[in-house]
Amino acid sequence: MKLLTLKHGLILIVILAAIVWLLPTFTNTWPHKKINLGLDLQGGMHLVLEVQNIKAVEAELERTADEIKKELRRNNTLHQGVSRQGNILVAQLPDQASKAAFEQIISKEFSNLKVTTAAVQDGSIGFHLKLPEDEMDMIRKMATDQALETIRNRIDEFGVSEPDIRIQGKNRILLQLPGISDPDRAKDLIGKTAQLTFQLVDEDAGIDSALKGNLPVGSMLLYENRTDPATGNTTQIPHVIKKQVLLDGSLLVNARVEFDQFQQPQVGIEFNRKGAHIFDRITGENIKKRLAIILDNTVYSAPVIQDRIAGGKAVITGNFTMNEAKDLAIALRAGSLPAPVEIIEERTVGPTLGADSIRMGMISMLVGGVLILLFMTVYYRKSGLIANLALILNIILIGGGLAAFQATLTLPGIAGIILTIGMAVDANVIIFERIREELRWGKTASAAVHAGFERAALTILDANVTTLIAAIVLFQFGTGPIKGFAVTLGLGIVASLFTALVLSRSIFDLVLQKKTTSSLSI
Amino acid sequence: MQLIKSDINIDFLGKRKITMVFSGLLILASIIGLIIHKGPNYGIDFAGGALVQVKFNQDVSIGQVRDSLAGLNLKDLSVQDFGKADTHEFLIRTANTGSEDSGLAQAVSAAIEQGTGFTPDIRRMEMVGPQVGDDLKKQALLAIFYSLLFITIYISGRFELKWILSGVTAGAMMAVVYFLSVFNVSMPILIAGALVVSLILFWRLRLKYAMGAMIALIHDVFITVGIFCIFDMDFSLPIIAALLTIIGYSLNDTIIVFDRIRENIKGESDRTGLPDLFNQSINQTLSRTILTSVTTLIVLLALFFLGGEIIHNFAFAMIVGVVIGTYSSIFVATPIVLSASLKRMN
Numbered sequence: 001m002k003l004l005t006l007k008h009g010l011i012l013i014v015i016l017a018a019i020v021w022l023l024p025t026f027t028n029t030w031p032h033k034k035i036n037l038g039l040d041l042q043g044g045m046h047l048v049l050e051v052q053n054i055k056a057v058e059a060e061l062e063r064t065a066d067e068i069k070k071e072l073r074r075n076n077t078l079h080q081g082v083s084r085q086g087n088i089l090v091a092q093l094p095d096q097a098s099k100a101a102f103e104q105i106i107s108k109e110f111s112n113l114k115v116t117t118a119a120v121q122d123g124s125i126g127f128h129l130k131l132p133e134d135e136m137d138m139i140r141k142m143a144t145d146q147a148l149e150t151i152r153n154r155i156d157e158f159g160v161s162e163p164d165i166r167i168q169g170k171n172r173i174l175l176q177l178p179g180i181s182d183p184d185r186a187k188d189l190i191g192k193t194a195q196l197t198f199q200l201v202d203e204d205a206g207i208d209s210a211l212k213g214n215l216p217v218g219s220m221l222l223y224e225n226r227t228d229p230a231t232g233n234t235t236q237i238p239h240v241i242k243k244q245v246l247l248d249g250s251l252l253v254n255a256r257v258e259f260d261q262f263q264q265p266q267v268g269i270e271f272n273r274k275g276a277h278i279f280d281r282i283t284g285e286n287i288k289k290r291l292a293i294i295l296d297n298t299v300y301s302a303p304v305i306q307d308r309i310a311g312g313k314a315v316i317t318g319n320f321t322m323n324e325a326k327d328l329a330i331a332l333r334a335g336s337l338p339a340p341v342e343i344i345e346e347r348t349v350g351p352t353l354g355a356d357s358i359r360m361g362m363i364s365m366l367v368g369g370v371l372i373l374l375f376m377t378v379y380y381r382k383s384g385l386i387a388n389l390a391l392i393l394n395i396i397l398i399g400g401g402l403a404a405f406q407a408t409l410t411l412p413g414i415a416g417i418i419l420t421i422g423m424a425v426d427a428n429v430i431i432f433e434r435i436r437e438e439l440r441w442g443k444t445a446s447a448a449v450h451a452g453f454e455r456a457a458l459t460i461l462d463a464n465v466t467t468l469i470a471a472i473v474l475f476q477f478g479t480g481p482i483k484g485f486a487v488t489l490g491l492g493i494v495a496s497l498f499t500a501l502v503l504s505r506s507i508f509d510l511v512l513q514k515k516t517t518s519s520l521s522i
Numbered sequence: 523m524q525l526i527k528s529d530i531n532i533d534f535l536g537k538r539k540i541t542m543v544f545s546g547l548l549i550l551a552s553i554i555g556l557i558i559h560k561g562p563n564y565g566i567d568f569a570g571g572a573l574v575q576v577k578f579n580q581d582v583s584i585g586q587v588r589d590s591l592a593g594l595n596l597k598d599l600s601v602q603d604f605g606k607a608d609t610h611e612f613l614i615r616t617a618n619t620g621s622e623d624s625g626l627a628q629a630v631s632a633a634i635e636q637g638t639g640f641t642p643d644i645r646r647m648e649m650v651g652p653q654v655g656d657d658l659k660k661q662a663l664l665a666i667f668y669s670l671l672f673i674t675i676y677i678s679g680r681f682e683l684k685w686i687l688s689g690v691t692a693g694a695m696m697a698v699v700y701f702l703s704v705f706n707v708s709m710p711i712l713i714a715g716a717l718v719v720s721l722i723l724f725w726r727l728r729l730k731y732a733m734g735a736m737i738a739l740i741h742d743v744f745i746t747v748g749i750f751c752i753f754d755m756d757f758s759l760p761i762i763a764a765l766l767t768i769i770g771y772s773l774n775d776t777i778i779v780f781d782r783i784r785e786n787i788k789g790e791s792d793r794t795g796l797p798d799l800f801n802q803s804i805n806q807t808l809s810r811t812i813l814t815s816v817t818t819l820i821v822l823l824a825l826f827f828l829g830g831e832i833i834h835n836f837a838f839a840m841i842v843g844v845v846i847g848t849y850s851s852i853f854v855a856t857p858i859v860l861s862a863s864l865k866r867m868n
Contacts, residue, residue: 040832048654050653183627183647184625184627184628187625342651343649343651344650344651344653344654345649345650345651345654346647346648346649346650347646347647347648347649348627348644348646348647348648349645349646350643350644350645350646352577352643352645353575353645353646353832356830357830357832357833360828360829360830360833361829361830361833363828364821364824364825364827364828364829365824367824367828368820368821368824368825369821371820371821371824372817372820372821375816375817375820376817378523379523379525379813380523381523411832411833412760412763412833412836415825415829415833415836415837418821418822418824418825418829419767419818419821419822419825419840421821422817422818422819422820422821422822423771423814423817423818425814425817426774426810426814426817426818429810429813429814429817430778430810433807433809433810433813436528437528437806440528455785458781459777459778459781462680462777462781463773463774463775463777463778464774465676466673466676466677466769466770466773466774466777467767467770467771467773467774468770469669469672469673469676469770470669470673470766470767470769470770471770473665473668473669473672473766474665474669474763474766476665476668477661477662477664477665477668478665478759478763479759481759481760482759482760482762482763485760485763486763489767
């Protein structure tokens with residue numbers, strides 16, 4: 001009698017491998033790969049952001065419009081406006097001479113633009129200019145890529161262990177942030193565009209007429225939030241700001257939290273050499289004028305320039321709390337987002353709920369498992385014990401599989417394991433029922449076992465393939481927790497095929513080899 | 523031990539008129555439920571919106587929570603008890619989404635603290651934008667469609683060894699979906715169209731096993747959805763997972779019976795004995811059918827009662843599905859195959 005054949009050796013290797021993979025989850029031994037817990041179990045935040053990358057295209061168009069105007073001015077060509085309307089640039093030229101000059105400039109300097117229409121209306125010639133489709137696509141794609149990079153930098157500085165940040169589809173960014181303790185603060189930091197600009201206050205415009213809608217050309221109305229330290233009330237103060245951006249945050253080299261003389265946090269910024277040079281020039285040219293520091297279309301302060309400022313250093317004040325100042329510094333250091341982002345999906349689970357879910361999942365798994373073990377023992381006696389052994393190994397195999405494939409265990413995933421406990425015995429039930437039938441037809445124990453496994457094998461395969469199909473489809477279409485369910489369901493099916501068709505059979509064979517009697521406890 | 527006697531011989535198929543009427547009534551009830559509730563009750567996963575789950579250590583009533591949130595002007599606000607009454611846990615739902623609510627959890631927490639005097643533990647917060655909700659709905663329906671498609675290919679190929687015909691049916695299903703999607707037809711109608719076409723094809727191509735299994739699956743999913751609707755329970759992503767698992771499970775059951783029919787029918791040329799043969803096959807597999815349902819139901823009941831509130835609806839859907847799936851393999855799928863086989867005689 002061969003006790004250890006090649007087949008038995010393989011079975012042992014599979015079981016041992018599963019145990020080796022599973023152990024680190026509890027003991028932190030080699031190979032040090034624990035089962036990953038999903039955000040719904042360990043607590044954390046799942047965010048999907050949509051990059052409004054059409055804004056990046058619009059910004060590119062505005063820049064192009066400015067450049068065209070500059071070029072026209074240099075050539076002393078008259079025009080009646082070059083501006084963006086939606087996705088196109090509209091240029092108005094007064095006469096044929098300027099039209100010819102304009103066309104020459106476009107073909108020489110802006111050959112990437114497609115001229116779609118040139119219509120004459122009321123004596124002026126109108127041009128429609130478009131960016132080619134592939135160039136717009138590229139701008140959109142770059143905006144998404146750059147947003148991803150910026151957000152990753154911010155998260156890294158914020159300090160989240162094992163974040164998962166990836167692009168989803170064309171313009172969405174998926175973030176999985178485990179163990180976030182202050183979700184609102186994290187969201188503020190991630191969603192901040194952090195578009196820092198220095199622009200002059202339009203001193204000639206009256207605030208009152210601006211509020212009525214009479215804005216001078218080239219100026220806009222922006223607000224400053226001012227909080228009264230005594231009452232805590234916030235008021236919005238309007239400012240008329242010139243549209244021209246003198247300096248922006250792209251030339252920053254550093255931003256950090258500092259304190260003013262009242263120990264109030266503020267953010268100190270430092271420009272690189274080019275930025276410092278520009279800052280030096282604009283402060284020198286605009287002494288006694290007010291320079292507004294604007295962040296994401298909100299005025300933070302608009303101090304009067306007292307003197308030329310060399311060295312390229314400035315501070316942003318704004319009644320920050322310590323955390324707000326810290327996060328603003330992080331955002332400025334990491335750079336601004338190329339386009340605003342919008343949170344379109346959020347799922348946050350607090351750590352207490354995650355812990356409860358694990359506990360309840362484990363309790364139902366234990367109770368369900370013990371009931372099944374009892375049931376099988378009572379119903380099939382000693383053969384039931386074989387099924388029970390198969391069942392326990394099944395769970396070890398699922399656990400080992402989860403760790404080996406570095407899959408994520410979620411709450412629905414635990415439900416999948418529980419479901420597997422109920423369904424995995426099915427394979428053994430099919431076999432046992434068949435053996436009982438064969439015994440009734442008068443076969444000997446070993447013949448009945450042989451016939452039972454032979455006939456049941458195909459049925460078991462057929463029956464499990466369908467659930468496996470469902471699991472694979474779910475894995476393809478599902479996200480997060482649902483994917484976890486598909487993984488454990490799929491692993492459970494494969495494991496139960498192995499334990500029923502290979503393991504149970506080997507045990508039966510071993511038992512029957514030893515026995516001389518033809519009775520079978522089933 | 524034996525629950526089912528080995529010599530059991532119940533005339534299941536003799537009662538098929540009664541069970542057909544019963545199934546018909548269930549489907550009718552589901553349709554009425556769907557009409558009364560104006561379609562399935564979509565949770566925020568599909569409808570979009572936000573929810574905040576809060577828990578108190580103190581005795582706070584649902585009315586207090588509701589009153590303290592009144593000032594926030596949340597659209598379609600609903601507050602309900604979550605889990606057992608003594609846990610002081612509530613689920614706050616609103617249709618509000620969008621960036622202006624990025625601080626919803628904070629706003630809710632502050633309002634409750636002001637209104638009740640107690641600080642709630644924010645256990646969970648979910649926000650799904652309308653665009654994402656639509657995407658998820660589409661994905662869920664696609665998932666159901668694809669699993670039906672693959673399963674169709676598998677059963678007709680596997681059971682009647684007509685892989686080419688099953689490929690034709692699958693191709694037809696895809697074609698219908700493609701054709702209808704050109705006209706921008708809504709997803710449920712798309713899938714219904716594909717199913718009807720595939721059933722007609724099964725009939726024309728004489729793929730009787732595939733037809734029986736498919737009708738049983740539609741029966742199971744439809745009734746489960748109907749029961750969910752009647753009990754006014756929310757459709758969320760886990761429920762879709764449950765529906766797909768039910769499809770797999772119910773088919774599993776059906777296949778066991780079909781397998782036995784195929785085994786018994788081998789070499790049988792006399793077709794007058796078909797009803798007996800089908801009945802015999804059901805009886806022979808009855809013990810296994812009942813046992814597997816029992817073990818699956820045991821663990822599902824453990825999950826339902828002990829698994830916690832979040833997994834509650836999932837467990838409920840599975841329980842309903844397992845019961846209906848077991849019923850349908852005996853009383854829906856098999857009678858259809860029998861009727862189709864008898865029709866072919868004349």
